[in-house]
Amino acid sequence: MLTLLSIKDFAVVKAAELEFGPGLTVISGETGAGKSLLVDALGFLSGLRADSGMVRHGAERAELSAQFDLADTAPARDWLREQELDEGDDCQLRRTLRADGGSKAWINGRPATLAQLAELAGLLVEIHGQHEHQALLSKSSQLALLDGYGGHEAALDDVAAAAAQWSTLLREREALSKQGDVSDRIAYLEHQLGELERESLAPEAIAELGASHRRHAHAAALIAACDAAFARLAGEDAPSMARQLQQSRIDLARVAEHESRLTDVDALLDAAAIQLDEAAALIERIREDLDVDPEQFEEMERRLGRIHDLARKHRVAPEQLAVQQEALAAELESLRGAGKRVAALDGEIESARGRWRTAADALSKARAKAAKALSRSTTSLIGELGMGGGKFEVALEPQNGERPDANGAERVEFLVSANAGQPPRPLRKVASGGELSRISLAIEVAALGGDLVPTMVFDEVDSGIGGAVAEIVGQKLRALGGKRQALCVTHLPQVAAQGHAHYRVSKAASDGVTQSAVERLDAKQRGEELARMLGGVEVSKEARAAAKRLLDNVN
Template sequence: MAQQSLELPVLGRSTLAALTIRDVVLIERLALSFRAGLCVLTGETGAGKSILLDALGLALGARGDSSLVRHGAEQASVTAEFELSGDHPAFAILREQGLDADDRLVVRRTVSADGRSRAWVNDQAVGVGLLKRLGEELVEVHGQFETHGLLNPATHRSVLDAYAQLDGKAAHVAALHRAWRQVEDARANAAAEIARARSEEEYLRHAVAELDSLTPKPGEEEQLAETRAVLMHREKVVEAMNSAYAELSGDRGVERSLASALRILTRIAEKAGGKLDPAISALDRAAAEAAEAVAALQAASADVDMDPAALEKLEERLFALRAASRKHGVAVDALAALRDELSGRLSMIEDQGDLLARLARDAETAREAYRKAAEDLSRARQKAAGLLDKAVATELPPLKLDKAKFRTLVEPLDEADWGSAGMDRVAFQVATNPGSPPGALNKIASGGELARFMLALKVVLAQTSTVGTLVFDEVDTGIGGAVAAAVGQRLERLGHGLQVLVVTHSPQVAARGSTHLKVQKAVKGQSVTTGVAALDGDERREEIARMLSGATVTAEARAAADSLIAGRG
């Protein structure tokens, strides 16, 4: 089939804008554009309406295998394009993955004939799991396909909070829970540290006493090592200093010779006409330097202890420091800091009663603040649950679910299960027959009945979800007349705020659509392909009339179709 493009404007904060399908089962090549509101998909049984949903599911991370690849093709390919508002949750997922994002999100999936699958987001290769995460934020499918959202009990608490506008209270509870857990963690860490310190208390006392007696000081090792090196060669050093001193200050020393030369020249300086002044200045400086050298030698000589016991004492100190360093596995210069650390741990043991008591008081204060806020949130949830139950109850009878009863269960959790979302478990339950116990939503009847039940919930909760596109697959199964009309009315209401795609066999539902797409088969050579046509005006009336009368379209059927179309809200 030649590629088709249905140019329809896209509206809404989060909508499926376009769907391009190639070589999926009976679809050779198909390009569809969508807009917000209610879009109905009709066609005879077996025309391939379910293939469209399979294709959309493939783009959104559903399981794909080679059976989806059109016979004779190398691979199936589906591309879905969405328009999003700037605050849509999908952007957070994209940022988390380091992916580029703007107000257009394009997801693409291929499945080859040998079953291999690949995925892309905005032309960047990704894992199929990411498509599924994004899909759960963009589209909900209700009917004969796998569903998420409201059928997942884990979402019910947040859905109830959104319905009752309790997000502020819930955020406050979450913040108080974090504060409580932080104090409890500090308390647990302190208790563990104290227990660890207590188990090594004897070692700590011995180590601190040992280091106290040693009184190590930073930089001491280097100083001792330098002094030791001098003392180890003290005889040679002293001998050299004495010889140098004799050369400088003896009877024939430099110091005496310089002084004598300076006196001689000074006496004759006036008669030399200033020519001796530089020599006199140089000798004067040399004499001063020599005197300074003599003084330095005297000082150094005084610092060199000739007592052999001094070296022994110094080495004893140096070796003791190095032994402690090896024992504790730290550098000599770090022994002082180690002593302070061990002393602090020892002090913790001695002060443990006060510390743990204070942390226990802080934890109890934080727990009480959390408990009060969580109880307030629980009361608000209980009140909201009653309102939600009443709202859903009004939607059930027109949908031929008058015997069903919806209940929002809000029950307390054990303290061990309290968390950032509060101290409640919230679950949506339903009893489908009088006298039968209520059960989980995902345990009720499947097919059309389940889809209608989800429709009732969605009508009530229309403004609580960030998912902008809802898909209902044959929500009208097994119904007709007034019930089908009620389904159509509710789908149309949903379409006022969301994008709703409905696969339907009901003319009452089809007449409510703001967009009408017909899925049909066509023979091309020796093969059969599925295509989609956008209907309007007479074509739409003719399709609804066909749905009313069957193979032979009568004038009465056309008149009835006109009446249904005219009855749109």
């Protein structure tokens, strides 16, 4: 619901701020005062193309802002969340129009594109009046309104789910079909896998091969070092280290009774002797394992060479060859089963098409029933709104049904005949702005409760009517306001009297410049405004009495 509209330096409005509540809010004023500028401001906040001519003369830019309460507007909340622009249950649309022709837009204080502004505004407000503002001129909006009127949510979900499954299967078959004859690819993969499978490519196996290669490459140096170390430990050419340690322990034991700390030294020397024995045993075992074998070394070199060649060929590190092998094996398995999968897909696609057709047929029947009911109800209301002989039709246009369509098997076109004897024409081709507004009002009233957009704006919906018809228009707008927030720019007192709230737009010259001002009317001011609308510039007692009767007659 729209709660606040702020305008600055827009056309002849220097500054204005309007607060809105639920129900019907009417806006009146003298001809040329700028009543429709409020609708224009909402239009620009809904993404209309920037117009530098709307910037007030002498100002650098016009600033427009609208505040919405989203408590009962789940689609808008969901959209904001998806776009990461959400701010709880409140939403602000802001836009500037520069005198040089540029413009900027913000949603909840963050920069936004006009496309985003238009998409979000479409979930918040519908403007009925000028052709470029008309939400109901869009076929997609017409279809959404019919489905909302008929309560087709469950049927739409079934169609969308069936279409999604059908689309997924079609994409899979298309991807497989693009592969064409895969025999060459299969032969290539088999050859590649054969090369890889001949080697042990597990990372730990490659690491062990590298370590063995290094041992064999340095076998001579390792043997020499082990022999020299063992000779020193074993004492082949001189007293062994173990013998020297034992002698040291004997020498220290003779005097240990005079220094208690020598007991600790003896324990350390004993541990060192044990470790020296273990080290000598390990060196001996290592030496026994070492052997200079040129043939074995050459075989290792060949294996490492093959592994590095494979790594270069597949453009991966040697340690990644096992992963590459698994990937090629998976692709090969997929290609070997592609033919069978294509054959199976044909059957699955046909089944999915059948499920979609069943769901779409059920939706089509529901739409046909709702279309007849909406046509009858709207035609009746058109007559009440001063278009006697007029006729409204909801035409269902079948689609070919050869591709999955989440919206069903038809599109909708709203057709209107404004006068008896005239053939129905698409609503978007109705020339008269006044007729278009009244037809839109009739549709909205007939579909009351089925439209998810919370705020509807009617600009000069009462153009070209008067008397009893004007009173009916006002009553219909008030009824609409009971279900949705409605704003109406009007010049008829019969319509203005039906409002739950009333704003008056006036203009005056200040320093030779015409400016408009907007004022919310209290009960007394409202009576005076209705009297002015009834009697003109000179407000008579009779006009005031008539204005009072209008207000008293409002339910």
